[in-house]
Amino acid sequence: MxxxxxxxxxxxxxxxxxxxxxxxxxxxxxxxxxxxxxxxxxxxxIQAPLIAGKMTRDSNHTLSEKNIEKQGFTQYRKIGQGKYEKTAGKGPNFIDKDQL
Ligand SMILES: [Zn+2]
Structure with missing residues (x-):
């Protein structure tokens, strides 16, 4: 339910x-x-569902992880408050907003 x-x-x-x-x-x-x-x-x-690929510019497109890499995008998933872990692409492995 x-x-x-x-x-x-x-x-x-x-x-x-x-x-x-x-x-x-x-x-x-x-x-x-x-x-x-x-x-x-x-x-x-309304609780926004956690959308994979949220960090890409166009969240209307659900790109597969391979395509994300091909397009030069980096995909992250949120792992905590202001923290993101890379799931695809060439960017840094982790983003921590506190350390930016
Ligand atoms: Zn009440």
Whole structure:
């Protein structure tokens, strides 16, 4: 079942919704519009899926790793806060934002 993330949409919030909460819902279920605890309005937070190849310019194209190398791109995957590990290409093996 997909998990949806909701967060309080206004100043009205309780501990449950002010920092956001996850709900398991079937696709057929309507999305929540109010917090189940305090009935304050909530909004659905879209969680961007981790897209491989995000570091390439055009994320609409899903390039295979070989193509990425051919095109001279370097592909990274995120391994932590500001840290990326190379999965394809010729760039540095790791990127650490803290060290830039
Ligand atoms: Zn609430």
């Amino acid at each position: 997909p998990t949806y993330h909701y967060q309080a949409a206004s100043e009205l919030s309780c501990q449950h919704c002010e920092g956001g909460f996850d709900v398991f819902q079937k696709l057929s279920e309507d999305k929540l519009s109010a917090c189940p605890e305090c009935q304050a309005p909530v909004k659905k937070i």
